[in-house]
Amino acid sequence: MRILLADDHEVLRHCLRSMLESKGNWTVCGEADNGRMAIERAKELKPDLVILDIAMPLVNGFEAARAIKDLLPNTAILAYTILKSEGFLNESQRVGFDGYVSKSDGSGILLNAIREVQRRRSQPEAN
Numbered sequence: 001m002r003i004l005l006a007d008d009h010e011v012l013r014h015c016l017r018s019m020l021e022s023k024g025n026w027t028v029c030g031e032a033d034n035g036r037m038a039i040e041r042a043k044e045l046k047p048d049l050v051i052l053d054i055a056m057p058l059v060n061g062f063e064a065a066r067a068i069k070d071l072l073p074n075t076a077i078l079a080y081t082i083l084k085s086e087g088f089l090n091e092s093q094r095v096g097f098d099g100y101v102s103k104s105d106g107s108g109i110l111l112n113a114i115r116e117v118q119r120r121r122s123q124p125e126a127n
Helices: 010-021 035-045 061-071 086-095 107-122
Strands: 002-006 027-032 049-052 076-081 099-102
Touching (some): 002 010, 010 107, 027 035, 035 061
Parallel strands (some): 002 049, 049 076
16 A cells, blocks of 8 residues: 655654554655645656644645645545644544544554545545
């Protein structure tokens, strides 16, 4: 699975890249440090999954998710954010995020969310 990482913290992106690429069949195909770049990189790279922070400069994660879903409806998007509230969770579902993981959760929660996205993508669609 090809993954785009979008977060404005470089150290976090590098740590996530290292962790994800050590887990086997996941490849980080690109990174973005703001919402506008996340949209551009998604359009260019066509990843299977975007891990997207909500609090991003230039274009926030909600707007970026909306734009990415419009361009690439089959690309899954996980919200990965420090912002944790029912309001943010509801808004993330409304704009099309496929999952919501708090940065304060352990890495196992993020890995499980990615595996769940991968599992759903591998299931044949019902007609």
